[in-house]
Amino acid sequence: MDEIEYFFNGIRNGDLKIVEKLITETPKLVEAKDNRGSTALILATYYNHYSIAELLIKKGAKVDEEDGSGNTPLMGVCFKGFDQIAKMLIQSGAAVNHTNAMGASCLIYAATFNRLEIAKILLEHGADINAKDNRGNTALNYAKEQGAQSMIRLLEEYF
Numbered sequence: 001m002d003e004i005e006y007f008f009n010g011i012r013n014g015d016l017k018i019v020e021k022l023i024t025e026t027p028k029l030v031e032a033k034d035n036r037g038s039t040a041l042i043l044a045t046y047y048n049h050y051s052i053a054e055l056l057i058k059k060g061a062k063v064d065e066e067d068g069s070g071n072t073p074l075m076g077v078c079f080k081g082f083d084q085i086a087k088m089l090i091q092s093g094a095a096v097n098h099t100n101a102m103g104a105s106c107l108i109y110a111a112t113f114n115r116l117e118i119a120k121i122l123l124e125h126g127a128d129i130n131a132k133d134n135r136g137n138t139a140l141n142y143a144k145e146q147g148a149q150s151m152i153r154l155l156e157e158y159f
Contacts, residue, residue: 008034014049023059030059037068045073045089048082053089063094070100078109083117096127103134111139111155114148119155129158 003022007029010018019040023029033039038046041061044053053073057063064072074094077085090096099105104112107127110119119139123129132138140159143151 004029004032004034007032007040008043011040011043011049011052012047014047014052016049016051016055019052020055023055027059030056030061033067037066039065039067039073041065041073042067042071042076045082045085046076046080048077048080048085050085050088053085057088057092063089063092064098066100069102072098074098075100075104075106075109078106078115078118078122079113081113081115081118083115083121086118086121090121090125096122096125097131099131099133103132105131105133105139107131107139108133108137108142111148111151112142112146114143114146114151116148116150116154119151123154123158129155 003026007022010022030040041053041056044056066072072094074086074089096106107119107122110122130138140155143155
């Protein structure tokens with residue numbers, strides 16, 4: 001197993017000590033991407049490893065670096081529902097209105113997966129309620145499609 005693979009396995013497994021050791025030995029690992037185009041920070045946030053994500057940001061990981069589909073770490077936590085990591089990413093400068101290759105935004109993901117707390121955080125930090133994906137749908141359209149009444153009420157408050 002090469003160093004990059006070992007590094008990414010450490011992230012997936014939530015092994016802060018291994019990740020910290022490898023970054024200390026090879027600082028450029030913070031910028032590495034796996035074979036799917038995911039950055040170390042994307043993986044750490046996707047697996048809800050707050051401490052590893054925090055370390056990566058402190059070591060210079062770019063909070064808006066995209067994976068192969070144009071998704072950022074914040075976009076991933078928006079559909080997973082990890083609100084504490086979402087707050088940390090936003091406080092670290094993550095763009096709440098970033099869109100991916102399909103035109104989906106963080107708020108659209110939060111609405112699609114009915115992540116009410118994430119949607120509140122995004123809206124409090126300036127998420128664009130009117131943003132449309134490539135199919136012409138807004139977050140409210142997806143909330144209605146899901147029948148997510150609390151999400152619908154929240155989004156309608158911002159219209």
